Structure formats: C-alpha cells, structure tokens
Amino acid sequence: MEATLKETGSIGREIHFTLTAEEFEPYKTEHYKKIQQRANIKGFRKGTAPLSLVKKLYGTSVNEEAAEEAVQKSFGGYAEEQNIQPFGTPYVSEIKHSEDGGLEFVVQYEILPEVSDVNFKGLKGTKLYHVVTPEEIEKEIEWLRERHRTEETVDTIADENHVAVVDFQKLDESGLPIIGDVSKDIPVTLKSEHINPELKEKLMGKKLDDKVRIELPTGEDEGHIPYELTINDIKLVMLPEVNEEFASKITGEEGSDVEDMKDMIKQSIEAEYEGQYGRFFRDTLVDKLIDAHNVEAPNALVGQILTSYLDDEKRNFKDGKLPEDFPMNQFYAERGPGAMRIARWLLLRDQIIESEDITATEEDYEALAQIDAERLGMEVSTLLDYYKENNEVEQRILAEKVMQLLVDYAEVEEEIEDKEWERIQKEKAAAASAEATSSEEVESDSNDPHPTETIEGTIDDVEIVEEGTEETVAASEESEGTEKES
Numbered sequence: 001m002e003a004t005l006k007e008t009g010s011i012g013r014e015i016h017f018t019l020t021a022e023e024f025e026p027y028k029t030e031h032y033k034k035i036q037q038r039a040n041i042k043g044f045r046k047g048t049a050p051l052s053l054v055k056k057l058y059g060t061s062v063n064e065e066a067a068e069e070a071v072q073k074s075f076g077g078y079a080e081e082q083n084i085q086p087f088g089t090p091y092v093s094e095i096k097h098s099e100d101g102g103l104e105f106v107v108q109y110e111i112l113p114e115v116s117d118v119n120f121k122g123l124k125g126t127k128l129y130h131v132v133t134p135e136e137i138e139k140e141i142e143w144l145r146e147r148h149r150t151e152e153t154v155d156t157i158a159d160e161n162h163v164a165v166v167d168f169q170k171l172d173e174s175g176l177p178i179i180g181d182v183s184k185d186i187p188v189t190l191k192s193e194h195i196n197p198e199l200k201e202k203l204m205g206k207k208l209d210d211k212v213r214i215e216l217p218t219g220e221d222e223g224h225i226p227y228e229l230t231i232n233d234i235k236l237v238m239l240p241e242v243n244e245e246f247a248s249k250i251t252g253e254e255g256s257d258v259e260d261m262k263d264m265i266k267q268s269i270e271a272e273y274e275g276q277y278g279r280f281f282r283d284t285l286v287d288k289l290i291d292a293h294n295v296e297a298p299n300a301l302v303g304q305i306l307t308s309y310l311d312d313e314k315r316n317f318k319d320g321k322l323p324e325d326f327p328m329n330q331f332y333a334e335r336g337p338g339a340m341r342i343a344r345w346l347l348l349r350d351q352i353i354e355s356e357d358i359t360a361t362e363e364d365y366e367a368l369a370q371i372d373a374e375r376l377g378m379e380v381s382t383l384l385d386y387y388k389e390n391n392e393v394e395q396r397i398l399a400e401k402v403m404q405l406l407v408d409y410a411e412v413e414e415e416i417e418d419k420e421w422e423r424i425q426k427e428k429a430a431a432a433s434a435e436a437t438s439s440e441e442v443e444s445d446s447n448d449p450h451p452t453e454t455i456e457g458t459i460d461d462v463e464i465v466e467e468g469t470e471e472t473v474a475a476s477e478e479s480e481g482t483e484k485e486s
Contacts (some may be wrong), residue, residue, distance in 0.1 A: 003078050010296050013084075014093070014108040017074050021101030027066035067095060067103055075107050087112045088300025110298040115351040118293060121409040125284035128418045130273035132266045140265045141242060144250055151235040155208045158236075160190040164203055165233035171213075171226040185232060208234055277418070285406045290344050297343035305339040306332060349402050356405065360397040368397065 002018040071092055079086070090109035097103055157164055166188050170181040190200055202212045210231050215224040240246045247261035248254055313331070314320045322328075352358070369384040376383070387393040 001074060001078075003074075005082075008108070011087075011110050011113050011298055012108070013086075013111060014106055015075065015078065017071075017078075017103075017105050017107065019070060019074065019103040021098075024066070024070060024101065024103045027070045028062055031062045031066050031069075063097060067097070067105070070103055071095070071105055071107070084109075085111065087298045088303070110300060112298065113296055113347065115293075115295055115347050118289075118348050118351045118355065120289060120348075120352055120406055122411055123285045123288045123292075123406060123409070124411045124413045125281050125288065126421070127281050127412050127415045128277040128421055129415060130270065130277070130418050132269045136269060137262050137265050140269065141261075144265075145239040145242070145246075148240050148246070148249065150238045150240075152238065154234050154236045157190065157203055157206050157231075157234055159204075160200070161237050161239075162190050163235045163237055164188045164190065164206075164231050165235070166203075167230040167232060169228045169230070171228055175213075175226065177228065189237075191237070202229075203231070206231055208232075273418070281410075282403050282407060285410055286345055286403075287341075289348055289406065290341060293344075293348055295344050295347050297340060297347060301343045301346070302336070302339045305342050306335060309335050309339065349399060352402050352405065353398050358398055358401050358405075360394045364397045364401075365393070368393070 001020075001023055004016045006014050006016065008014050075090065078084070086109035088110055090107050093106045093108045095103070095105040151163070154162070164187070165185050168183040168186055170178045172178050188195065188199070188203065190203065196216060199214060199216065202214050206212060208231055212229040212231070213226065214229065215226050217224055242258060244255075244257050247256045247258050250256075250261050251264050253260075310322075310331070314322055317323060365384055365387050366380075369380050369387055372378075373380040373383045
C-alpha cells in the first residue's frame with residue numbers, strides 16, 4: 001500500500017492511498033465468500049454455488065463493500081502507525097477503482113491546532129457603569145405595588161383601576177358569531193399602557209354581563225376584525241400605600257421606612273447593572289484575546305457548537321422537532337460566526353488552563369455546591385457528591401477561573417456611563433451609515449460615462465460597533481447580550 005500525506009492548511013490534512021490489485025483482492029474475496037455462504041442461487045444448494053458465479057452476479061455490490069472496508073482498515077492502520085489523531089470524523093473525498101483492479105482513494109481530516117504562548121495579560125477593555133435615577137426607583141416601586149395589589153369583585157368599571165375578564169367572540173361580515181372562534185376569560189387591564197385606546201373607551205362604565213361590539217386591528221396590516229365582547233368579571237385593583245408598613249414588607253425588616261426601601265431598590269438596580277456590565281467587560285476581553293491570536297478552529301468543533309444551538313432551537317417547538325420549513329441555511333449563516341468565535345475561545349481557554357496548571361479544587365466544588373444548593377433547595381452534601389463526578393461541572397469551574405484570570409490581568413481603558421457609551425455608539429453607527437451612503441454615491445458617479453468632476457482619495461472603512469456582544473461563551477456561562485433596556 002502506498003500512502004502520501006499532504007497538508008491542505010494549518011489544520012487540514014489529506015492522505016492519498018493506492019492499493020494494488022493484489023492488495024485489494026483479499027478484501028473482495030472475503031466478501032465473495034460471505035455471500036457464497038448465504039446466497040440462494042437457483043440450481044445450487046445454499047453455500048455450494050461456484051465462486052466464479054457469485055462474482056458474476058454480485059461483482060458490483062462486492063466492489064463497493066470491499067472498498068469501504070479497505071478504506072477503513074487502510075486509514076485506521078496508517079493513522080495508528082503514524083500516530084495521527086484526527087479531530088472529528090475523517091471523510092473520503094475521492095475513490096476510484098483502477099483498470100488493473102486496484103483501488104485509489106483520498107481521506108481528508110482535520111487536527112487540533114497547536115496553540116502555544118497565549119498572551120492573556122494586559123488585555124484592554126471599557127467598563128460601563130450605570131447611575132440609578134429617581135425615576136427608575138419610582139418605577140420599581142410602582143411595579144412592587146402592582147405585585148402586592150389586592151382585588152375586589154365589583155359590578156361596574158368605574159375608572160382605569162379595574163381589570164375586566166372578557167370573552168372575545170369573533171364575528172363574520174354580517175355580524176353573526178363565528179362558531180368556535182372565541183377567546184374566553186381574557187383579562188384586560190384598563191390601566192395598561194399597551195391597551196387599545198378604543199377598547200379602553202368602550203369598556204369604561206360597563207357593567208357585569210354587558211356586551212360590547214368593537215373592531216380591533218389584526219396587528220399584521222391595516223385591517224380590522226369585528227368582535228363581540230362579553231364581560232364575565234370585573235375586579236377593582238387596589239394598590240398598597242407607600243408607607244412604613246409597605247416598606248417593611250419589601251425590605252423584610254421591621255421598622256424600615258420609605259427611604260430604607262428606596263436605598264434597597266437602588267442597590268438592587270445597581271447590582272443588576274454591575275452583573276450585566278461585568279459580563280460585557282469579560283466578553284470584551286475574550287474578543288480581544290481571540291483577535292490577538294490567529295487560531296484556526298476545526299470545522300468539526302464549530303459544527304458541535306452549532307448542533308448545540310440547534311438543540312436549543314428545537315426546544316422552542318412542539319415535541320422538540322423543527323418544522324419542515326425551518327430556515328436551516330439562514331440559521332447556520334447567522335449563528336456560524338458566533339460558533340466560530342466560541343470554538344476559537346475554547347482552544348485558547350484550554351491552552352491557558354494547561355499552561356497555568358489550573359485545576360478544580362475541593363474548595364471550588366464546595367463553594368459552587370453551596371451556592372447552587374441554596375438556589376435549588378437541595379442538601380449541599382448531595383449536590384457536592386454529584387458535582388465531583390460531573391465533567392461539565394469541572395469545565396464550568398475551570399472556565400470561570402480562566403475568565404477571572406483575564407479580568408485580574410486586564411487593563412481598564414476607560415470607565416464610562418452607559419448612557420454616554422450608547423450615545424457614542426449611535427454616533428459611530430450614524431457616521432458609518434453616512435460613509436456607506438457616500439461610498440455608494442461615489443460608485444454611482446464613477447459609473448457615469450460622462451463624469452462632470454473628478455473624485456480624489458478613498459473612503460476609509462468604518463467599523464460599526466454594536467451594542468452588547470454577538471454570542472455567548474457557552475463554556476464560561478456568559479450571558480448573551482449585556483445591555484439592559486431602560
């Protein structure tokens with residue numbers, strides 16, 4: 001057997017195999033004998049048909065089966081002999097039978113890249129911070145009042161502090177009910193900022209069991225659908241007063257006043273933003289690390305990550321199955337860059353773990369079990385035993401340690417308030433849009449067969465900085481996106 005190894009890239013490899021007729025013949029003979037033993041050929045008892053007849057009848061199928069076995073054994077033997085360790089599943093890109101009875105084929109595969117000297121120190125990033133406003137605190141207090149509201153059944157919708165429980169019966173063009181096309185017991189909050197204004201007006205002043213006819217927009221176009229509404233129940237919503245009693249209930253401490261409650265709310269909002277912007281900072285460092293190292297990720301690794309994305313997508317559909325019209329090509333096109341980013345990060349992360357001799361210690365498992373046990377309502381000891389045997393938990397700990405290492409050695413370029421940062425991003429996006437428009441005009445003018453003026457110079461490329469980060473580093477459990485909607 002002749003085998004020639006060729007590099008097709010930094011991690012791509014292919015091997016050209018050539019088997020002579022004498023080397024390939026034993027594979028075919030073995031398959032012919034197997035067929036001879038089990039074939040039912042007219043005129044012969046089972047297993048007694050001449051081998052020459054078996055070859056004549058089954059030659060084509062035997063050649064394919066023998067070739068498949070020859071490929072597997074030839075590549076397997078050569079890989080073991082040469083200590084080749086493919087990443088992912090090798091595949092046959094070419095195969096042909098030579099005229100003299102031999103076999104030629106090409107096997108392609110990828111290997112993991114050699115990653116060394118990962119410089120993770122001194123990565124630069126911008127830290128965002130948020131200044132909590134009195135308006136945010138008041139909005140949170142209103143939300144808390146809604147959560148602690150009480151309701152009383154009444155017979156009239158006197159003002160917007162009511163919830164009506166309504167049946168929505170769809171009507172046909174003649175105004176008759178469409179049988180079976182009714183949505184029952186739908187709560188309509190009159191105070192909601194999202195309520196249709198006409199619907200709110202129609203319900204105001206109505207009593208229990210009253211019927212109302214209205215045309216509501218479809219939401220898809222400018223069309224409207226006629227409905228008959230039946231009021232089944234009416235609740236008067238009563239919000240608690242903002243006083244010491246309410247403040248103590250919210251803080252969980254007796255004797256708390258309204259200012260204590262506001263301080264607690266402020267700290268809670270600050271902590272939420274700190275968590276989000278902390279993840280943003282870490283994601284920025286990961287991006288900088290990836291950009292600083294030209295590491296090529298195997299397609300098989302990227303494919304594994306995309307498969308995990310697809311598994312997550314399946315959970316959004318009934319029975320965990322994708323619909324037949326699911327835009328698979330669009331899905332891969334949109335999620336592919338993010339999967340590539342994660343793959344490159346994983347390769348760099350694993351090298352840092354190895355070079356820095358990072359391990360998951362007993363204290364790491366105990367700390368994680370303590371946090372999760374409280375959240376899950378389980379015994380720490382039970383969770384700890386499980387965690388120590390779980391490889392995913394070990395990877396979770398190692399990933400967090402690497403992320404913390406990046407943060408510890410990072411340089412903060414600047415600290416900027418989130419509102420100011422958002423303003424800068426909008427300005428950059430607007431500038432990029434203007435540049436793109438100008439570039440299109442230049443191209444249009446250059447295509448004019450009779451240009452009236454000469455345009456000198458070139459348009460520089462402008463990077464559009466998007467808010468948040470594109471993808472999540474799954475292995476380090478970073479959350480997707482870092483912006484909080486305000």
